[in-house]
Amino acid sequence: MEEYFSAIRKMEHAVMFPSLLRGVYMEQQDDASTGDFGNRDLYEYYMQLKSIKLAVEGRLAPLNESKHQITSREEVQENGEEADLEGLLYHHFTGLYRVLTHLTRKANALTRKYNEIIGQINQSEITDYQSSLTDNYVIST
Numbered sequence: 001m002e003e004y005f006s007a008i009r010k011m012e013h014a015v016m017f018p019s020l021l022r023g024v025y026m027e028q029q030d031d032a033s034t035g036d037f038g039n040r041d042l043y044e045y046y047m048q049l050k051s052i053k054l055a056v057e058g059r060l061a062p063l064n065e066s067k068h069q070i071t072s073r074e075e076v077q078e079n080g081e082e083a084d085l086e087g088l089l090y091h092h093f094t095g096l097y098r099v100l101t102h103l104t105r106k107a108n109a110l111t112r113k114y115n116e117i118i119g120q121i122n123q124s125e126i127t128d129y130q131s132s133l134t135d136n137y138v139i140s141t
Contacts, residue, residue, distance in 0.1 A: 001056075004100040007107040008053045011046070014111045018046050026113060042110055049107050 015021070021042035 001100055004104045004107075005053065005057075007104040007111070008049060011049065011107045011111045011114075015046060015114050018043060020117055021046055021110075021114065024113065024117065026109060042113060045106060045110055049103060049110070052103060 024042045025039070026042065
């Protein structure tokens, strides 16, 4: 879980202007971390990753947690025996680990893409500045 929080903190520190992610889509690559962004732009994923982090940090219960508790009680009553709590814990922990790993990869991919965008903007500004210097030098000689 610490790796997930670390990736999200890194993403939040890197992405100073989230609006730059509007209308930007991840190119489909062989990398598993970039192949699952679907047809939503990176801004939507940025906001989703941040809201999930806030929910996990705040330990907010899922909206339908009470439904799951009722279902679990009914299952225990139907089986007439105590559920395998260790197995159930392992099952849910494994699922949580997979989800957090998936979200960590998304956060890292989003951070890399944002850094590429910023790098392109900076490179464009440097090129424009250098060309203006060259134009001024040619004009003054």
